[in-house]
Each structure stands twice: as structure tokens, then as C-alpha cells.
Amino acid sequence: MATHLNATPPPDAAPPSRGPATPGRTVNFKVRRCDGPGKPGRWETFAVTVERGSNVISCLQQIAANPVTVEGTRTTPVVWDSGCLEEVCGACTMVINGKVRQSCSCLIDNYAPGEGDTITLEPMQKFPVVRDLWVDRSRMFSALRRLKTWVPIDGTYSQGAGPKETPDDQEIRYKLSECMTCGCCVDACPQFLLEPDPARWETSFVGAHAVSLARLFNEHPTGRTLAPHRLEVLSGHGGINDCGNAQNCVKVCPKHIPLTESIGQIGRAVTVHQIKKIFFARPDPHAAAKGPG
């Protein structure tokens, strides 16, 4: 893979090795495969020669170029989802050695330092498999539509600057806004269950990522105008009460977003919202499907 700028000799410059892991060793990838929805699953194992700096993606690329199993059987290339390869797009989430994470930032030297070590790759558990390691996460985006996680601006014509903000508030919002909808939090959540039927997403748990984004937009001075709608949704089926407080979400979040803090804050806001509803009952202007969102 020597693709360096006219340099001779091509320095296959990988990051310096950190442990005893030796480049050129063979690592086995045991991959959970499935040809499509409703098709039976199977395991296939591939032997890959790893370089310094290899990650799961670079190994899957090698497998794709020459998909032959350790038994010597030629098979189809493994299908997986990926994008930026630097852990900002969220595409390449999968279950690696039993733990959900991004595959791009999964360095082989850390996971399989020895010759002949095995790494297990499985698709995320809480989403329908499209093929092999690629799953359909559209339910997550559906939750964002449901919660109206946006700032309802008037339009794109010039209206001057947005509201001023203290650096402290900016730091809180920036952290929350790093959520890349990767799905780790919900895959690890015992309350978030596989639900292939989109018709039932409206009443299924939205998940920590969505609760946290609701908090993000409730924090924004203009975004706050939709807070009653968001809290109303989060009071209902699939809302905040579905959280079982297992706290797995925050442990697996690759961006270290304070998800449990968001859940706690939204929980309190929902309580206040419900009390307000009892004492100051008035219709939620944003509850209608075609509200001014």
C-alpha cells in the first residue's frame, strides 16, 4: 500500500508501533455473515497479514480484494458500512470482540497483538441486518424527526447574528453536538430492542442519542421554542420512562458525550412539563403533525 508522494523508497509510513506487536503477522478475522434480511447467518474466518497501523477497515479491504477463507474456499467479499475512517462520520459501527464500536479506530495492534490472534466481527445487534456487517439504522434518524431536533429558524435570508453565548455554554452544546448517530449507545442499551417494523418506531424507545440531542436543542435560545413538543414526545411511549438506567450508553459512547447527564436532565424537564400541563393546561401548538417546525 505504498502510495506516498513521489517519495523513494516509498515509506509505508505507519504510526510507530506501540507494543510488542510485530508487523507482518497473521491475524484471523471471524466474521458473522448474512446474505440479506431473512437469510440464515453463518461464520467465515479470514487470515489477514497486518501492517503497522492496520485497523479493522484496512483488513476488511484486504479481505474484499481476495475473499478466501482460512479453509481455502473462495467466497463473496464481506459487506460493511464505512465513510470517513477517522471516527467522525459514525458509519462503520460494528460489534468487535463482543463490544460495539467504530471499526476504523479499532487498531489491530491493540486488539490482536500476537501471531494468529482472532478478532470477531459481528453486525450491530439492535438493527436489522442489510447484509453481513451492514445494518439499517434509519430508526435513529426517525427518532430525530419525531423529536424535531433542530433550531426552527425563520429562513435563510439575512437576519443578523444568532444569540450570544458564554464559552461555558458553548462547550456544553459542542460536546452534545458531537453525536454522530453511530448507534453505539442504543446497541448497548438493554431497553432498546430490535424493531424492524417502522410502523412501531413511533412507540418504541428513542434511545440515549435522541434524548441527548433533545437536550441540545432545548438548551438553545431559539431551539427552546420546540421544547414543549420534545418533552411531550419524551413523556409518552418510547420516551424517557423507557430508560432503565443501565448506564451502558455512556460507557460505549465514542465521543464521551454525557448521555446519562442528558437523560437525568430531560427526566427532570419532563416531570416539570407534566406538572405544568396539569396546572396550566393549554394545547401544545407544536404537537400537530404539520406544526411550524
Added chain:
Amino acid sequence: MATDKRVIVVGGGLAGLAAAVRLAEAGTPVDMFSLVPVKRSHSVCAQGGINACNEVARQQGYSEYEHFDETVYGGDFLADQHPVLEMANWAPRIIDLLDRMGVPFNRTSEGYRDLRLFGGSLFKRTHFSGATTGQQLLYALDEQTRRYETEGKVSKYEFWEFLWPVVENNRVVGIVAQDLRTMQVRSFRAAAVVMATGGCGLVYGKSTNSIICTGAANSRAFQAGAWYGNPEMIQVHPTAIPGADKLRLMSESARGEGGRVWVPRKKGDARAAKDIPEAQRYYFLEERYPAYGNIVPRDIATREIFAVCVNDGMGVNGENSVYLDLTHKDPDYLTRKLGGILDIYQKFVGVDPRFEPMKIFPAVHYSMGGLWTTFTKGSYNPAGPIPKHKSGSPAPIGSAIGQGMQPGAPNNAMTNVEGLYAFGEANFGYHGANRLGANALLSCIFDGLFCGQSVQTYIKIADTSAAPQSLFDAVVRQEESKAAAFTSTVSKGQPTPENNPYQIHKELGVEMTAACTVVKSEPRLRQAQVKVDELRDRFARVQLGDAATWTNQTLAYTRAVGDMLVLADAIVKGSLQRKESRGAHYRTDHPDRNDAEFMKATVAKFNPADRSVSVGLMDIDASLIEPTARTYGKKP
């Protein structure tokens, strides 16, 4: 102003989303096609920031006009100048809009938007959101698009791949696309089509780009008759982390925030960085460019790093790498301003750059070239080009609307194919021969908002509803038979390296990186042309390893490799044609800029009859600023 005329936007990065929001707001239904959920588009990888004149800089003498001047000078006088002026004029409004959308821009202690220094400017005019500005901007526009999606004004086709435009009498009437899960190929009608399809880093194998940045969509538009401008203008970013699967960007903001580039003065000095005393460090950018220092534009920094490592053999430990050093800065300050990129370095290299200098090397990053587009000049038309603006002096003209490009003129950012637009990186405009850091996000959003208005005007006068269905069906059949031809190769036995699509792509990347990046020359480019021809020939016999009729990624990948080969051909031919050095394009056999012959755009055209690429020269709009030598005050 609701209309039943639909617009197709191909690509859901910043440019595509900004266009969708603008059109949906005007009442036009938008069909948006994207290879990925739009929130995962490559714009997420942009790190450093977005440029705009701001009140603080203005009071120190900066202006929209100076931003314009810097951009033209930074691009080595190759860009059409009127569009650049309009983009700079619009920049402050774009920042305000993003601010209203809730982008968490970094703040000063008083709560105003913070600013940082960036390449090619002596003023702080870069707005930023940590070191993941692109991600934050993309998310803001993704959220606004989701809002219109919820209202039924935007329909998203995610995991759909654009395959071909449907063109009738040189006017686009729709597209053909494929669902990458079901593999269904179908046509879609539209009054206009916006290509917001990004760059082509994967032509070079490994680059800073996401794996979706193959340039295939642009290549298909090109093969269907759109012209491709300045293909040879490929930006090599000076600072990236080498890696096995990609070269990860280390933002220019690291230098904007005070990062210093150096190598040991003594060749082969094996000591650890921290053991090398200040006097024995060679800060070569600071020594060679006293005014700009580490924030010289990218092409210059890249060539200097390349010269130090490859020509002088002075790279760290004799390797092709130099130090990018932030360790003199307060670690907390670094976390606040650059946390995102420092985390990337730590995650992928295992070293904390707050305490140990990073080791970096240049990598292919951005395509200034792209689909050729036109525009209508605005009201600012001096009698002749005026001399280069003196930094900090009063601007010759203010920034009121309509001076650079005429707002709403239907041809702004339109390709030579009527109704087919190119926005963002896919558009060859604005950046000329070299893009300044933090101008990319700006050009994407500017295209979407400003030229989106032009699409809106165009569809009022364009009626494509009479285009016969047979035309669409023919393109569907063309694409279905192309796909069938690929998958039918699976049964032809074991693939060999000779016809393996992954191998062909790998060889293409190695060759293009070696011949067509920092340093080019006629003999080496001729050699690359032979290699590209060989690969195109081998690709005609390509053999796949998967005949699946469901979610066949191998098919999509292989098809893109074929399209990358065509783009590579244009890049090599453009590089051969331009017998001069300008911006990112440096020819050792023609080391000087030659304005008399080459202050022109190279324009590539595709001949479908024999599938050949030809390149010619076309005049540019240089009517506002006189060209000057682009030295950035380099010491002789």
C-alpha cells in the same frame, strides 16, 4: 410560490444540503440522492473553520474585498474573479445564518464568536467550532433539511447512487440512480439537477478523503457531456498522518493556533524531539517566509516539506515526516481549540500531541478542479483590472449585493449542460490553482444558498415535463446492462491481479500519487499516461467476485473504479497540457508561471465515440485584479 417542478440534488454534504434548504424554503420539492445517510457525508471531515470578514478584523483594516483578493492571489490567479468576489461578499451573512441555526461556534469570554488565524491571511478571519467545524456545519444543515423532510418538502434517497444524467438536446431532464440495497435501477424526472458530489481523492488511492469520494458522479456527468475544468489542480495538504487505510488530516488550524513545523538541523539526528534544543531545530517555514511563517498556503508548505524530506533527506529519522509541534502551548487551551484533531492523532498514533510533537507528511486532500461552470457578472466592472490590494488598506468597493455575480441569474454555477449545476467541491470555481484553508466550507454553502437561488430562477423558465419516457427508459437500460456486464464476469473463474478491480484501483492510486501530486514533469506524466491507458485497458476485462442481486458493494465499487480511471486520464492530460507552474500544479520542467499562455482554464471534454479525453484551454474572467508574482514574501 409552490411549484410542481422538482429539483434533484445529488450529494448531501454542505453544498447539497444548503441547496436543498434554499430550494425547499422557496417551495420547490427536492429529491436528494446520497450514497450515505447525509449526516455521514464527507463534509464531516472538515476541521479548521470557515472564513469571513468580521467586525473585529474589519476595524483592523480587513474587508470582504481583501478576502476576495487573498483568495484570488492564493489561487494563483486562475479562478474566475467575479464569483470569488461575490463569495467573499456573502461570507459574513453565511456565518450569521449558521450561527442562527445553532452551530456551536467557539466563543470569546464575552460571548462573541471567536476567530483564528489561517493560511494565506494576516488577519484573524476564520470562524470555528472546535476542530470539527465541518461536522458542526453539516449537522446544522442536516437538521434544517430534516425539518423540511418532515414537512414533506425534501425527499431523501439515501444509499442511492447517481448513475447517469438524462439529457435531451443538451438539457438535463432527470437522472438514473440505483438503490444500493435492492439494486433497483430507476429514473427520476427533474426540472434541474444539482451535482453536489464533492471531490475525487480516491483516484489517488489513499488520501484525506472519505471512501465515498471517488469522483465517480462527476466522472459520469463528464462522460455524459459536461466539461471538466482544471482537472490537474489537486491540493496536497501539508499535514496528514500516514495510515494503512487512509491519510488522516491534521488541520491547518494546528498551525493557525501556533503550531510550528520543524526538523532537526542535523541530518539524521536520532534524538527524541524534546531532547533537541531550540537552536538545533530548523523551523524552515518560519525562516523562509518571515511574514507568513507556518501559515503559508498549502501548496507552498507542501512543497517545502517535500523538499526538506525528499530532496534534502532531512526528514525526522530519515523518514518522510516532519514535526508539527504544539507542545509549547497550554494543554487546556489546545483541548478547547483543537480537541477534535488531537484526539484523532492520539487515537490513531497512540501519542498525545499536547506533550509530544506530531509527525506528519503531505497527503492528497482537495480538488480545486471540477465540473466547469459559468456565471453572470454582477455590477462591479472596473474599466480594467486594478493592482493587487494592499493588505489593510481601504477596499475599493463595499460589499453590497450584486457586485460579483448577479443574484438569481439562471446560469450561475451551471455547467455547459443546461439545467445541470455543480456546487461545492464538484464545481471548479473559486479556488483556482490552490484553495486557501477554510474557504471550502464557505464555497459549499455559498453555492447552495446563492446559486441555489439561480436554480430556482431557472426552473421557472425550464419545462422538462415533455421529455419522452423512452429517453429515461433508454438510460435505465444502459445502466442495467452495464451492471449486468460487470456481474456476468463472476462466473468466468478465478480473478487474477490483472483483472481484479481492487488491484487496478491500487495501482492507479500508486501511479497517480507518484506522478501527479507535488512535483510533476513531462517524462513522468507521459509514463503515467501509459499506465492509465494500461489500467483502462485492463479494466475492460475486469472481473468481479460477487454476483449478488442484493446489496452488491463489489458492483458499486468496480463501477466507480472505471469512472475514476476516466477522471485520472483527465488529470494526467490536464497536467501535461499546462506547461507552467501555478499553485498546486508544479512542473519541474516548467518551474515558472506563464500568464501569457496559461492564465486560462484547462477544460477536459469526453468523446463518447472512442471514450477518449481531450483537453483544451479556455479564457478566464480576470477583469478585476492584475496578476502579480505570488511569493508570500519568500526570502531569496
